[in-house]
Amino acid sequence: MTKATSSSKISLKVRQWMLFVAIASFLTEMILAQMASVLWGGVLTKYILSMGIFILALGLGSLYQPKGVAGEKLAWQQLVMSGMSIFSPWLVLWSGTHLYSWFAKFIAASAVFVVGFWSGMEFPLIASIASEEVGADFSFVFSELLRLDYLGMAISSLFFPVFLLRNIGVFQASFLAAGVNLFIAAMAFWQYMPGFRLKKSSFKFQFFLVLGFILIASGWVLNKELISLAQEWMIQ
Amino acid sequence: MIILFLISFSSFCYQALAAKMVYLYVLDDTAAFALVSSIFFIGMSRGCYRFLRVFKNSSSERQRYYLASNEVSVVLAALIMGSFFCGVPLLLKYFELHFPQVQLETLQIFVAVLAMIILNRLGTYLGLEICLSYNYQQELHASREKVESKDVGFAIAWTYLGGLIASALCAFWFYAQVNPMKFVLVPVFFNFVLAIYFVAKFFRQFSVWKKLRLILKLLFAVFIMLRFETRGEQLYQNSKFFLYNVNGVMPYSTVLDNLNFLKRRMQITSVASPYQIADWVTYLDRPKFSRLYLDGAFQFDTIDENKYHEPFWKGGLYFSGRTPQHILIMGGGDGLLAKMIFESEATSEATKGKITDKFTAQVIPEITLVELDSMVPQLANDYWKSSENNSLNKVKLELVDAFDYLRARKNQWSAIFLDFPDPRSAELSKLYSVEFYRMVKKNLSSDGFIVLDYPRKDSSKIISSTLMAAGFKNIIFYGKGNTFVYADAIDRSEMSLASLKASSPFFINSTPAFDIEAVNSIFNLRLP
Numbered sequence: 001m002t003k004a005t006s007s008s009k010i011s012l013k014v015r016q017w018m019l020f021v022a023i024a025s026f027l028t029e030m031i032l033a034q035m036a037s038v039l040w041g042g043v044l045t046k047y048i049l050s051m052g053i054f055i056l057a058l059g060l061g062s063l064y065q066p067k068g069v070a071g072e073k074l075a076w077q078q079l080v081m082s083g084m085s086i087f088s089p090w091l092v093l094w095s096g097t098h099l100y101s102w103f104a105k106f107i108a109a110s111a112v113f114v115v116g117f118w119s120g121m122e123f124p125l126i127a128s129i130a131s132e133e134v135g136a137d138f139s140f141v142f143s144e145l146l147r148l149d150y151l152g153m154a155i156s157s158l159f160f161p162v163f164l165l166r167n168i169g170v171f172q173a174s175f176l177a178a179g180v181n182l183f184i185a186a187m188a189f190w191q192y193m194p195g196f197r198l199k200k201s202s203f204k205f206q207f208f209l210v211l212g213f214i215l216i217a218s219g220w221v222l223n224k225e226l227i228s229l230a231q232e233w234m235i236q
Numbered sequence: 237m238i239i240l241f242l243i244s245f246s247s248f249c250y251q252a253l254a255a256k257m258v259y260l261y262v263l264d265d266t267a268a269f270a271l272v273s274s275i276f277f278i279g280m281s282r283g284c285y286r287f288l289r290v291f292k293n294s295s296s297e298r299q300r301y302y303l304a305s306n307e308v309s310v311v312l313a314a315l316i317m318g319s320f321f322c323g324v325p326l327l328l329k330y331f332e333l334h335f336p337q338v339q340l341e342t343l344q345i346f347v348a349v350l351a352m353i354i355l356n357r358l359g360t361y362l363g364l365e366i367c368l369s370y371n372y373q374q375e376l377h378a379s380r381e382k383v384e385s386k387d388v389g390f391a392i393a394w395t396y397l398g399g400l401i402a403s404a405l406c407a408f409w410f411y412a413q414v415n416p417m418k419f420v421l422v423p424v425f426f427n428f429v430l431a432i433y434f435v436a437k438f439f440r441q442f443s444v445w446k447k448l449r450l451i452l453k454l455l456f457a458v459f460i461m462l463r464f465e466t467r468g469e470q471l472y473q474n475s476k477f478f479l480y481n482v483n484g485v486m487p488y489s490t491v492l493d494n495l496n497f498l499k500r501r502m503q504i505t506s507v508a509s510p511y512q513i514a515d516w517v518t519y520l521d522r523p524k525f526s527r528l529y530l531d532g533a534f535q536f537d538t539i540d541e542n543k544y545h546e547p548f549w550k551g552g553l554y555f556s557g558r559t560p561q562h563i564l565i566m567g568g569g570d571g572l573l574a575k576m577i578f579e580s581e582a583t584s585e586a587t588k589g590k591i592t593d594k595f596t597a598q599v600i601p602e603i604t605l606v607e608l609d610s611m612v613p614q615l616a617n618d619y620w621k622s623s624e625n626n627s628l629n630k631v632k633l634e635l636v637d638a639f640d641y642l643r644a645r646k647n648q649w650s651a652i653f654l655d656f657p658d659p660r661s662a663e664l665s666k667l668y669s670v671e672f673y674r675m676v677k678k679n680l681s682s683d684g685f686i687v688l689d690y691p692r693k694d695s696s697k698i699i700s701s702t703l704m705a706a707g708f709k710n711i712i713f714y715g716k717g718n719t720f721v722y723a724d725a726i727d728r729s730e731m732s733l734a735s736l737k738a739s740s741p742f743f744i745n746s747t748p749a750f751d752i753e754a755v756n757s758i759f760n761l762r763l764p
Contacts, residue, residue, distance in 0.1 A: 147284030154277030169760030
């Protein structure tokens with residue numbers, strides 16, 4: 001393994017993954033925070049608390065080390081993350097509107113925690129893929145990916161409240177985040193699982209991949225109906 | 237890892253404090269948080285990029301020098317940011333006085349750009365510091381052949397933990413203070429300790445010239461820190477004199493003279509709650525004239541508050557044609573609308589005797605008042621008790637979020653008055669949403685009505701469409717200056733409604749047609 005030099009570069013593909021993964025994760029975080037703030041009062045403290053739980057879970061998730069090839073793990077991680085982006089806002093909404101008091105908040109906080117934990121695995125996995133390309137240059141990998149992570153956060157934090165929330169709403173924004181996760185899952189699958197394609201579990205992956213795309217497309221088209229359903233839950 | 241934790245902690249603190257201050261000045265927390273976060277993150281990203289381009293392949297001695305020097309730069313930039321945000325109005329006034337030929341809007345844009353540069357710069361220093369710290373950690377593990385994801389995981393975990401603690405501290409402690417920015421000294425202290433640690437650790441490795449530069453920079457940071465500690469609070473409080481100067485008179489040519497002039501004429505008392513900062517301003521040269529500001533936004537003054545609350549209440553009486561007995565007031569924690577209701581008589585001039593059920597002292601309505609912030613009724617008791625005539629003692633006071641309160645109930649109020657702040661944030665926007673109005677309607681009797689203060693002329697289409705989508709049939713926009721909306725779901729003919737409007741003692745504004753795209757939903761915001 002060669003030590004990285006100034007000419008070492010993380011490939012454009014991996015850098016794009018990092019950027020888009022950061023955008024999607026932070027977007028999901030803000031969607032959940034928005035949902036929690038809608039459900040539990042006009043209180044800034046509660047909004048920040050949900051962010052806090054998410055951040056804590058991100059930290060713990062980044063410590064968890066799934067075994068296996070990083071690229072394959074990333075593909076599965078992104079596939080599951082995509083499902084979480086779609087369903088977690090609904091779980092928070094459902095618990096907030098159908099369950100009472102502390103139990104609803106517990107369920108919602110758990111949902112926020114699980115999503116945070118899962119999305120916390122992204123950075124180390126992508127760092128691991130990047131290190132395959134550039135070698136043992138810790139600070140180079142860390143700095144380059146952190147740069148893109150911050151850039152992704154900047155894009156999400158600007159576009160969600162200013163553009164997405166006003167123009168497409170919470171649910172389409174969650175489908176957008178899920179779409180980004182799913183796209184990266186498909187890319188990682190294509191790139192890192194050539195041998196894996198013939199295995200039995202590969203069909204399971206492809207099945208969920210297709211199902212994910214169908215869910216996202218349907219959800220996008222049926223946005224108005226979904227909003228009506230959410231409104232029914234809110235005022236029942 | 238402790239270093240990464242502290243840098244991350246401080247960066248989240250700076251970001252959150254700056255966002256709060258921007259919100260207090262521009263009164264839109266969505267824009268404030270979005271702008272501050274994105275500018276800050278771009279700065280951090282730029283810091284990482286700078287590390288890769290400038291420092292990554294430089295000598296170890298140079299990297300260590302910049303690790304120490306950049307940490308002091310973080311301290312200085314944070315203090316500059318703190319001072320800047322505490323004194324923005326003073327700075328603006330200075331520019332106004334010294335550059336009278338430049339338009340105020342241009343000066344405001346200039347100050348906003350200045351704020352962005354400071355924030356971006358601070359973010360850059362922090363991003364660079366994180367990378368330099370991680371690079372230093374790498375030197376300690378130089379024998380490794382490959383990046384282990386657990387190493388990155390630990391680094392990221394500590395970084396996020398710092399963020400978590402910072403966000404909790406900001407939410408529960410810093411934000412509930414009259415001047416949140418004074419707490420910039422907390423993260424600054426940690427950055428300063430780190431700077432001292434780096435300087436002490438690598439001091440022997442630096443050349444004399446670099447040692448001298450570092451010591452001078454540190455001494456300068458100590459000087460600025462002490463200045464901010466003693467003057468920061470005062471700087472922010474002084475800025476408020478310019479913000480709340482109602483007549484705009486500035487007889488002197490310097491900021492300091494004008495400040496002293498205003499201080500002789502105004503007295504500002506500030507109180508904070510976890511939700512907002514209240515400023516009670518007394519104008520010493522105008523007896524009995526005081527104003528309340530919440531988070532910098534004007535709420536009422538003691539002389540003209542009647543001009544707001546009278547049409548609010550009497551419009552409801554006039555357009556409904558009855559005096560409600562079970563009244564719910566949401567958001568009127570100042571007690572002034574309740575006072576108006578208790579003092580009102582149906583035969584007043586504004587209603588011109590058209591109300592059939594006469595409202596007299598014998599028919600005292602039951603009023604429930606829902607207010608989120610316990611500080612507001614407390615302020616009412618402390619500062620404008622004579623003005624609100626102890627009305628808060630006569631109502632059933634519920635200290636709870638309006639949205640939560642209605643969701644948990646199904647009552648039959650005969651009137652609901654919505655006296656909320658303008659929807660200047662996503663949080664407040666939900667109180668103008670179709671979901672909220674549906675819950676309001678669910679809690680109304682079949683002949684009940686609602687009245688709300690609608691924020692801006694350009695929001696009338698959104699308010700009207702949202703009320704219609706919630707099931708309200710008769711919607712009347714009325715009032716000049718102070719504008720209100722009356723709505724009910726009673727079956728009325730077009731003709732009777734038109735005649736009611738024609739003979740109205742209130743100025744009638746047109747009701748915009750229904751537009752489904754303009755409906756404000758908590759899931760698809762149209763306001764602010």
